[in-house]
Amino acid sequence: MTLHLPDCSDGELAALALGGRQAAYGELVRRHQGWVHRLVRSHVGSPDEALDVTQASFVAAFSALSRYDGTRPFPVWMSRIVINKCHDWRRRRAVRNFFSFALPLGEAEHIVDDAPSADRALDAEQQLAEAMTAIAALPASLKDTLILRTIDEKSEAETAEILGISQKAVETRLYRARARLAESLKKV
Numbered sequence: 001m002t003l004h005l006p007d008c009s010d011g012e013l014a015a016l017a018l019g020g021r022q023a024a025y026g027e028l029v030r031r032h033q034g035w036v037h038r039l040v041r042s043h044v045g046s047p048d049e050a051l052d053v054t055q056a057s058f059v060a061a062f063s064a065l066s067r068y069d070g071t072r073p074f075p076v077w078m079s080r081i082v083i084n085k086c087h088d089w090r091r092r093r094a095v096r097n098f099f100s101f102a103l104p105l106g107e108a109e110h111i112v113d114d115a116p117s118a119d120r121a122l123d124a125e126q127q128l129a130e131a132m133t134a135i136a137a138l139p140a141s142l143k144d145t146l147i148l149r150t151i152d153e154k155s156e157a158e159t160a161e162i163l164g165i166s167q168k169a170v171e172t173r174l175y176r177a178r179a180r181l182a183e184s185l186k187k188v
Contacts, residue, residue, distance in 0.1 A: 011070025012054045018065055029058055032075065035152060036082055042147045045087035045132045077164045079154075083144055090140075134184040142177035149174050 005027040013031075016024035036057060041050040061068075061081050068077050115137065135143060141163075148159040149170070160167045 009070075011068075012068050013075070014065055016067050019061070024118045025062060028074070032078060033058075036078065039079065039082050039147065039152050040046035040086060042132070042151045043083070043143070044134065045077075045129075045136055049089065053085050053089050058084060059181065067184050073158075073162035074159060079148065079152075083162070084162055087140060116145060131181075133184065133185050137184065138177055138180055142173050142180065145173035147182070 003012075003016070005016075005023055008016070008024075009025070010028065010031070013028050017028065033054070037050060037054045039052045041047065042055065044050045044053055057078070064081070068074070075129055112133045135146065137145065144163060145159060148154040148162060149156070154162065156167045156170050159170045163170070165173075
């Protein structure tokens with residue numbers, strides 16, 4: 001008898017994948033790639049780098065699949081991995097930025113400035129970019145809470161479980177993140 005993989009639960013797919021069934025890995029990716037990419041994109045900002053971090057997140061998850069408890073929600077477990085990969089990306093980017101500024105002035109002319117030009121018309125795409133920049137500037141604890149609750153639409157309980165904090169802490173962090181975000185966007 002052949003299993004119809006789309007009908008399997010995430011826990012069953014994980015067990016099949018650990019048992020050597022390659023198609024189960026593919027089904028887990030197909031099932032979860034959309035929200036994982038949105039979560040990464042919210043953290044990273046760049047569409048190209050978001051693809052790289054998304055792929056790295058799935059590679060890390062599949063490497064750690066033996067530690068996944070199939071009775072618990074896969075998205076909660078996967079979200080923690082994704083957030084960690086986003087934090088790793090941010091740390092690597094900070095190191096790269098540090099060394100890019102350490103170049104001699106003559107060579108520094110060739111470094112691309114990622115800031116949007118000031119004379120560009122303020123359209124919906126620019127507003128989104130400004131909002132993403134403001135979100136990226138938030139401290140990690142506030143940013144993670146804001147992204148999980150508002151962009152990824154996780155419940156307060158799911159967010160608390162993913163971040164390992166109380167629901168009251170989620171509520172407080174979300175309030176602070178929104179206040180800081182509103183203040184940042186006023187300055188723009």
